[in-house]
Amino acid sequence: MGGQAAGPQPSGAETIQKLCDRVASSTLLEDRRDAVRALKSLSKKYRMEVGTQAMEHLINILQTDRSDSEILGYALDTLYNLICNDEEEEQDESEDAVTPIPASGKHKNVSMPDEAMQKQSDDLGAQFTEQFIQDPEHITLILSLLEEFDFHVRWPGVKLLTALLKNQGVQVQGIILVSPMGVSRLMDLLADSREVIRNDGLLLLQQLTKSNAAIQKIVAFESAFERLLDIITEEGSSDGGIVVEDCLLLLLNLLKNNSSNQNFFKEGSYIQRMKPWFEVGDDNSGWSAQKVTNLHLMLQLVRVMVSPVNSPGASASCQKSMYQCGLLQQLCTILMATGVPADILTETINTVSEVIRGSQVNQDYFASVNAPSNPPRPAIVVLLMSMVNERQPFVLRCAVLYCFQCFLYKNQKGQGEIVATLLPSTIDANSISAGQLLCGGLFSADSLSNWCASVALAHALQDNLTQKEQLLRVQLATSLGKPPVSLLQQCTNILSQGSKVQTRVGLLMLLCTWINNCPIAVTHFLHNQENVPFLTAQISENLGEDERLVQGLCALLLGICIFYNDNSLENYTKDKLKQLIEKRIGKENFVEKLGFITKHELYSRAAQKPQPVFLSPEQMLFDHEFTKLVKELEGVITKAVHKSSEDEKKEEDVKKTLEQHDNIVMQYKDLIREQDAQIQELKEQVATMTSQSEQMQTTVTQQLSQIQQHKDQYNIIKLKLGKDSQSQANSQADSQVNGLQTEELSQLREDLEKLRQQHTLLQTQLSDKDALINTLKSETAEGSAASDNTEMLKELDALRSRVHSQVTEIDQMKTEKQELLRKAEAVSSEAVSSSDGSLDAAKMAEVESRLAAQTSETERLKEESKSLSKSRVDLDQQLAAATSTAAILQTEKAQLQTEVQESKKEQDDLLMLLADQDQKIHSLKQKLKALGEPVDDEDDLDARDQTDDDEEDDDED
Amino acid sequence: MAYAYLFKYIIIGDTGVGKSCLLLQFTDKRFQPVHDLTIGVEFGARMITIDGKQIKLQIWDTAGQESFRSITRSYYRGAAGALLVYDITRRDTFNHLTTWLEDARQHSNSNMVIMLIGNKSDLESRREVKKEEGEAFAREHGLIFMETSAKTASNVEEAFINTAKEIYEKIQEGVFDINNEANGIKIGPQHPTTNSTLSGNQGGQQAGGGCC
Ligand SMILES: Nc1nc2c(ncn2[C@@H]2O[C@H](COP(=O)(O)OP(=O)(O)O)[C@@H](O)[C@H]2O)c(=O)[nH]1
Numbered sequence A: 001m002g003g004q005a006a007g008p009q010p011s012g013a014e015t016i017q018k019l020c021d022r023v024a025s026s027t028l029l030e031d032r033r034d035a036v037r038a039l040k041s042l043s044k045k046y047r048m049e050v051g052t053q054a055m056e057h058l059i060n061i062l063q064t065d066r067s068d069s070e071i072l073g074y075a076l077d078t079l080y081n082l083i084c085n086d087e088e089e090e091q092d093e094s095e096d097a098v099t100p101i102p103a104s105g106k107h108k109n110v111s112m113p114d115e116a117m118q119k120q121s122d123d124l125g126a127q128f129t130e131q132f133i134q135d136p137e138h139i140t141l142i143l144s145l146l147e148e149f150d151f152h153v154r155w156p157g158v159k160l161l162t163a164l165l166k167n168q169g170v171q172v173q174g175i176i177l178v179s180p181m182g183v184s185r186l187m188d189l190l191a192d193s194r195e196v197i198r199n200d201g202l203l204l205l206q207q208l209t210k211s212n213a214a215i216q217k218i219v220a221f222e223s224a225f226e227r228l229l230d231i232i233t234e235e236g237s238s239d240g241g242i243v244v245e246d247c248l249l250l251l252l253n254l255l256k257n258n259s260s261n262q263n264f265f266k267e268g269s270y271i272q273r274m275k276p277w278f279e280v281g282d283d284n285s286g287w288s289a290q291k292v293t294n295l296h297l298m299l300q301l302v303r304v305m306v307s308p309v310n311s312p313g314a315s316a317s318c319q320k321s322m323y324q325c326g327l328l329q330q331l332c333t334i335l336m337a338t339g340v341p342a343d344i345l346t347e348t349i350n351t352v353s354e355v356i357r358g359s360q361v362n363q364d365y366f367a368s369v370n371a372p373s374n375p376p377r378p379a380i381v382v383l384l385m386s387m388v389n390e391r392q393p394f395v396l397r398c399a400v401l402y403c404f405q406c407f408l409y410k411n412q413k414g415q416g417e418i419v420a421t422l423l424p425s426t427i428d429a430n431s432i433s434a435g436q437l438l439c440g441g442l443f444s445a446d447s448l449s450n451w452c453a454s455v456a457l458a459h460a461l462q463d464n465l466t467q468k469e470q471l472l473r474v475q476l477a478t479s480l481g482k483p484p485v486s487l488l489q490q491c492t493n494i495l496s497q498g499s500k501v502q503t504r505v506g507l508l509m510l511l512c513t514w515i516n517n518c519p520i521a522v523t524h525f526l527h528n529q530e531n532v533p534f535l536t537a538q539i540s541e542n543l544g545e546d547e548r549l550v551q552g553l554c555a556l557l558l559g560i561c562i563f564y565n566d567n568s569l570e571n572y573t574k575d576k577l578k579q580l581i582e583k584r585i586g587k588e589n590f591v592e593k594l595g596f597i598t599k600h601e602l603y604s605r606a607a608q609k610p611q612p613v614f615l616s617p618e619q620m621l622f623d624h625e626f627t628k629l630v631k632e633l634e635g636v637i638t639k640a641v642h643k644s645s646e647d648e649k650k651e652e653d654v655k656k657t658l659e660q661h662d663n664i665v666m667q668y669k670d671l672i673r674e675q676d677a678q679i680q681e682l683k684e685q686v687a688t689m690t691s692q693s694e695q696m697q698t699t700v701t702q703q704l705s706q707i708q709q710h711k712d713q714y715n716i717i718k719l720k721l722g723k724d725s726q727s728q729a730n731s732q733a734d735s736q737v738n739g740l741q742t743e744e745l746s747q748l749r750e751d752l753e754k755l756r757q758q759h760t761l762l763q764t765q766l767s768d769k770d771a772l773i774n775t776l777k778s779e780t781a782e783g784s785a786a787s788d789n790t791e792m793l794k795e796l797d798a799l800r801s802r803v804h805s806q807v808t809e810i811d812q813m814k815t816e817k818q819e820l821l822r823k824a825e826a827v828s829s830e831a832v833s834s835s836d837g838s839l840d841a842a843k844m845a846e847v848e849s850r851l852a853a854q855t856s857e858t859e860r861l862k863e864e865s866k867s868l869s870k871s872r873v874d875l876d877q878q879l880a881a882a883t884s885t886a887a888i889l890q891t892e893k894a895q896l897q898t899e900v901q902e903s904k905k906e907q908d909d910l911l912m913l914l915a916d917q918d919q920k921i922h923s924l925k926q927k928l929k930a931l932g933e934p935v936d937d938e939d940d941l942d943a944r945d946q947t948d949d950d951e952e953d954d955d956e957d
Numbered sequence B: 001m002a003y004a005y006l007f008k009y010i011i012i013g014d015t016g017v018g019k020s021c022l023l024l025q026f027t028d029k030r031f032q033p034v035h036d037l038t039i040g041v042e043f044g045a046r047m048i049t050i051d052g053k054q055i056k057l058q059i060w061d062t063a064g065q066e067s068f069r070s071i072t073r074s075y076y077r078g079a080a081g082a083l084l085v086y087d088i089t090r091r092d093t094f095n096h097l098t099t100w101l102e103d104a105r106q107h108s109n110s111n112m113v114i115m116l117i118g119n120k121s122d123l124e125s126r127r128e129v130k131k132e133e134g135e136a137f138a139r140e141h142g143l144i145f146m147e148t149s150a151k152t153a154s155n156v157e158e159a160f161i162n163t164a165k166e167i168y169e170k171i172q173e174g175v176f177d178i179n180n181e182a183n184g185i186k187i188g189p190q191h192p193t194t195n196s197t198l199s200g201n202q203g204g205q206q207a208g209g210g211c212c
């Protein structure tokens, strides 16, 4: 460095101060630009100085020199250098070399160890970041600069923001989140045609989305899935480079632990787009490191969607579409392919595990997958072979165990099929079966195989009483000439031979799972005279640290023997076993030993998630499902052991009361059900009656109008008859009148004819009605379960008889009318004969007398007509009565309805009562539970009635 | 699964008016009396049919609280439809409509279809906002209006579907730029957008070539 001009060299700080002054005060853009460029070139070597002195000026430039992209670019680059902590790319400093000689003291300390240097650098980055984001407006400023299309601005802007996010993620995220369209603008970077910006945009989004669900959702909303999947495809999927990796990392950020985004991903049919990722040919010529990384991330993405920690419903629907689009099938192809790197194979097994876990369709498919060997073997068998093979990598064996567990999870059918391969009747001697492999593993010399096989077999029994009992039938041939021994027996034999802890732990977990909740298996276990003494010896002894877990498991096994004991073996009844514990071990001691299980350091780790993950093979001790079992049993067994027989009697009593209560509840329930049926019946009756009374009303209305018609016609007749007698009186003086009379009479005749027709009509209608009423009556008689109906029936009867009398009256009227008609005819014939005959005296006299008779007849007719109209009035009244009866019927109906309502209310009260009762029983059950008695929580009827009630009560909100 | 169009919706409005319940009723056909408070934004989706065409609705249910307002704003720009919800039993939620509407209009694209929803119509006895008032507000601001009940499902289907119909009509009228995904509309994968080239090749030489 000696080649420089003589004289005192300006120190870095001085140079920087000068440059800052120029940036701040120069009016010439070019001058300012040069100064900023100079600052940039110093910003790495004199990071500290430039940062402390120039930051404010640089920010000022960003705000004021918006029109010059070059100066903006330099300023952003400088800020980036100050804030960024990674020493990656060396900037092209040669071109803008304004390097002053560093002041001696400030020379880079070469002897400083790398780590310490990095630490110092981190501190600086954090300090400058803090300084920069003190004003949130500065972040908004960068965001607005990113809208500048110019490469010189956008690119350093992206990098600066990324660096800021790296250093102070949470704060910067917060500022971006609340700045309008902040996140959306950053999403636009993915659409930039310049790859550098798009790729650095990916890195920016990675930082932006880190552990911030709100931002993750906005990014997804802005079509991130679509864009990222497109980029991945464009870049060659798993064969693509680091860009694919970056896309996958961003996808992982967006989906991990974000159920809303997972749902969006699934609903957007993006699962289908993952399938081609796994179409890796069987040739597998190249498995570059990048490809392995890419595939690893791809598999992880699949797992994120079906992780056991997701809500069961969400996972289930993803599992379904993974099967439907062929993704699962594709994964199984990789599983069975050759030449797949071990870690990809392991991760594929883990992925398949979670894709099939608890999904019957997928599990069934998995069971049907065959390895392309000759002869073809089921994939399950091939995998199990690896599990019990010592030479396979530990993580692979764990993955296979996980896969097997997931295959059997909630899969009674699969459990049955596995156990069946061990049963004498179904053993196929010609091929290796899952059962054979498991037995082989159970009794091999490799403790890891022992453990894995034990746990695998335990999963075939999980929550499956049938298979627990079936497995008791399994007999094993030992050495030649010796009788076969049962699988249960063989397990206990090995247990007592004092093998490795891992082996014994595995076998004890298997035994606990097996006999748990299965009294027959308990009896089988106790039947072996050596078992109980062995267990008590194990528990009571004072053994070392290593044996504590085994002791705890022995206590658990003995506890299960007490708890699920049906007292069928005289020597080993509940009481006897308890006494044994008291005498040989001591209650407190027993409980303490039992507690060793959950107190074990590895227990809680296994309890967290279903996948068996162990830091080392020696740590392989607990199975996830088994930790659930322990949780379920520890308290119960502790209580059962502590309980005296007196307590137990008390409990029995409580149980009895409980049963009684149950009975009462049942009775109430029956009662309510009955009442419900009655109400239903009544409701139906009311409905029929309503419609009947409606029908009746219409009939009555029809009748009324007909009667009105008749009345009118009668009035006409009456009127005409009056005219008739008048004209007849006139004809005495003038026979010419007779001609007129004839006309009138024919009119009358016509009218009468009409009347007659109407009467016939009326009669048919009346008889119809009669029939209707009859049916009504019979129907009502049928439906009259309730006493109220008899009332109604009576009314109907009355109505019917009234209608009857109406009919007779109408009949009477009809005959009277007929007579009237006849007489009128007679009158007319007389008139006719008189009109054309010669008028001799005798005839005159005769006519006169006839006329007189006629007149009197007419008089009589008048009278009759009068009485007829009177009867019509009566009829009217009766009809009115009928109408009011209908009204009464309606009131009756309304009453009935209120009664139904009341009945319903009564039922509600009863329901309340029932709820109280339930509550009481519940608390009793709780008490029982507290006492450690197993209480059946799921009363199906209870649950169903409860929800019914809820639905009814919903109106109150 | 294939759809002709995909529409993005957002649901906005004060907290507690029943936005999440409306979404749940629409997507799952069920009502949850005790619903969790929405934190930020939740996603839901369903397929509907309009004019014989399958339309996929992607719906973002937002949190109503003031503190989430800025997050909610990020969703306006990319949405084709918005359901603006108030509670007919709480007048304050009706009074806040203007603020919501201003916010929506300011941050959304101008064609966004807004449906005003008066929810909880099943609680007639506790009604504080008359139906006529809702109608008047909607008329005044050019919105579609409906009263719904997320509890009884009354009008819930209609609210979502009528909004889609309105968007669909706007597409038919050429108002929406369907090629700009930022408008919250996407054309389905099998939609014949490039019909022109196909019909141009009626000679058939390329017919066997099979397009992607
Ligand atoms: N009665 C009734 N209650 C409703 C209705 N919709 C929502 N609720 C209730 O109103 C409360 C708030 O609903 P929620 O959907 O969480 O409101 P959000 O904050 O707008 O998402 C909940 O207790 C719901 O049960 C409705 O239509 N009728």
Ligand SMILES: [Mg+2]
Pocket (backbone or CB within 6 Å): B019, B020, B021, B036, B037, B038, B061, B062, B063
């Ligand atoms: Mg909500």
